[in-house]
Amino acid sequence: AQKITQTQPGMFVQEKEAVTLDCTYDTSDQSYGLFWYKQPSSGEMIFLIYQGSYDEQNATEGRYSLNFQKARKSANLVISASQLGDSAMYFCAMRVRSNAGNNRKLIWGLGTSLAVNP
């Protein structure tokens, strides 16, 4: 079964510290993509970072990095130097092939709520 698991319903971090949000995935596809999105209280889903299954290097985007461990099927998001504005829900998602054609779909986790303390 294709599935995304985020085991941390809520996390706290002190401002300026680093935090790791966990994401494990399950798929039999050889080619897949992993995404992290941020959803602040306003509701908009903001794309943060992407990792392809064949990418050999971990993806980085500013203060965000993705710790991709293919053998463990994990794609953890690391946020360095946390800021108050980082307080939000964070979702991990996986792009898989949805049928025999070229159609693809995103499988979503349930999210992790991050609170940054001043």
Place this chain on the structure above:
Amino acid sequence: DGGITQSPKYLFRKEGQNVTLSCEQNLNHDAMYWYRQDPGQGLRLIYYSQIVNDFQKGDIAEGYSVSREKKESFPLTVTSAQKNPTAFYLCASSILPGRITSTDTQYFGPGTRLTVL
């Protein structure tokens, strides 16, 4: 500014009414998507469209309908057949999946919160 707009931000519906949620994008994206988000759950795909005048059902299409008459627009109608429509609805778009240079990253609008009275 390129982006995705959704309107209205808040929508109230009486039972038995159909309502239409608007989604417009000026990113020149081929593919568009509609998701539903309920509290404590991840996003669930309602419908998606990869090209004008064509669309496919997602995982929870029952009680919903869509149209794709223009590349920029992908409105969602919540019909009276949808028994529990109160939710947050998100529209997204992406470059056509399958293009070699595409990571299929989906970009989202600000959402519409629908409440049934």
